[in-house]
Amino acid sequence: MTFHPGAAWGAVLALAGTLLILLTRQGTPAGALAGLVVALCAAAGFGAAALLPLATFVLGAGVLTRAGRARKERLGAAEADRGRRGVPHVAAKLSLPALAGALAFFHAAPQGALALVYVASLAGAFADTAATEAGPLLGGRAYAIRGGGIAALPHGAPGGMSAGGFLAAALGAFAVAAGAHSVRLLDTTPTAWTAAGAGFLAGILESLLAGTAWGARVGHFGRNVFLSLASAALALSARAFGWAGS
Numbered sequence: 684m685t686f687h688p689g690a691a692w693g694a695v696l697a698l699a700g701t702l703l704i705l706l707t708r709q710g711t712p713a714g715a716l717a718g719l720v721v722a723l724c725a726a727a728g729f730g731a732a733a734l735l736p737l738a739t740f741v742l743g744a745g746v747l748t749r750a751g752r753a754r755k756e757r758l759g760a761a762e763a764d765r766g767r768r769g770v771p772h773v774a775a776k777l778s779l780p781a782l783a784g785a786l787a788f789f790h791a792a793p794q795g796a797l798a799l800v801y802v803a804s805l806a807g808a809f810a811d812t813a814a815t816e817a818g819p820l821l822g823g824r825a826y827a828i829r830g831g832g833i834a835a836l837p838h839g840a841p842g843g844m845s846a847g848g849f850l851a852a853a854l855g856a857f858a859v860a861a862g863a864h865s866v867r868l869l870d871t872t873p874t875a876w877t878a879a880g881a882g883f884l885a886g887i888l889e890s891l892l893a894g895t896a897w898g899a900r901v902g903h904f905g906r907n908v909f910l911s912l913a914s915a916a917l918a919l920s921a922r923a924f925g926w927a928g929s
Contacts, residue, residue, distance in 0.1 A: 693726025696734045700741070709745035710768040724870035728787025728789075729798060732866035736802050736859045737780065740809040744768075747816035754820060767826025773810040776808040779915060786921040789855065795870075799878060799922060802863040806856040806882025807914030811889060812849035813855030813909070822877050839852040842893030856882035877927035881917035 693733045701719040704710045710718060713926035720739065756808050783801040818825065825843035844852075860879035867880060889910040892898040898906055921927045 688730060690726045690730060693729075693731035694723060696731055696738075696754065697722030697726055700734070700922055702795050704741070704745075704886045708767060709737035709741075709748075710773075711770075712771050714767070717770045718768075718777065721773065721777045721784075724781040724784035724788070725801065728784035728870060729801065732863075732868045733784065733801065734868050736805050736863040736868065739859050739862045740805045740812070742837060743855070744811060744812040744816070747813060750816065751820040771904050772907075775904040776811075776911060778908070779804045779911040782882070787866040795874075796919065796922060798863075799918050799927065801862055802869055802875075803846075803876040803885075803914040803918035804860040804911040805879050807885040807889075807908075807910050808882075809859050810852040810886035811910055812880045814852040814886060816846055817851035818848030821845065821851065823886040834900055836905055841898070842865075842890050844887075852886045853883050856880070856886070871927075874922075874927045877921045878879060881921065883915045884917055885910050885913035901903075912916075 697719055700722060701715050704715045705712065705717060720890045722734060722737060725737055780801050783797045783804070787794055787797045787801075825848065856879040859882065860869065860875040863878065864872065864875035885906045889906050891911060893906055901909070918927065
């Protein structure tokens with residue numbers, strides 16, 4: 684049980700990020716506090732470097748949620764409460780990254796595998812949010828698989844994704860992984876590509892799940908938990924087969 688050498692700087696950055704979230708009203712006070720716990724776990728296990736991919740998702744999601752809000756409201760695709768994230772949002776998408784950081788702190792698993800899980804789950808989270816928030820702004824129809832065929836859906840409908848949404852999802856996943864690679868949290872290019880690819884593919888799987896009866900039963904937050912787990916599972920599978928580098 685050892686704090687990462689960069690944990691102190693990470694804690695300072697985590698506190699600054701929490702203050703920014705509160706000042707910009709991107710999250711509720713309880714949600715911001717839950718996010719602080721996630722950031723502190725990440726910093727304890729991975730150091731200050733872990734805050735860049737986390738901030739890419741959290742702050743990037745805030746920007747995308749507010750962008751073009753009037754248009755998204757007209758389309759019925761806007762988030763409730765002006766997109767302010769609360770504890771359920773944090774728990775659904777950031778519990779696994781927090782767990783990865785805690786396990787790294789306790790040296791409970793190989794550091795490389797935990798870093799990959801951490802980044803891949805954040806890549807999946809941002810891919811999903813980017814598709815949801817940017818898709819309606821980029822135009823085009825949204826489609827989903829329904830009853831064995833492809834059906835057109837309004838933007839904001841569970842499982843629907845447009846061509847613009849696919850592009851936004853890919854860019855979101857890449858942004859998280861590229862940031863992690865730039866600060867050497869993921870130390871090889873193949874590992875970074877694996878994290879990005881796992882997050883993007885998990886986002887597609889989550890969209891497919893949303894159109895099923897089981898997806899409807901587990902609801903929005905349950906599907907987000909699935910998204911995190913799928914991102915991690917895909918990334919670890921690639922690592923096991925040697926596709927993610929060392």
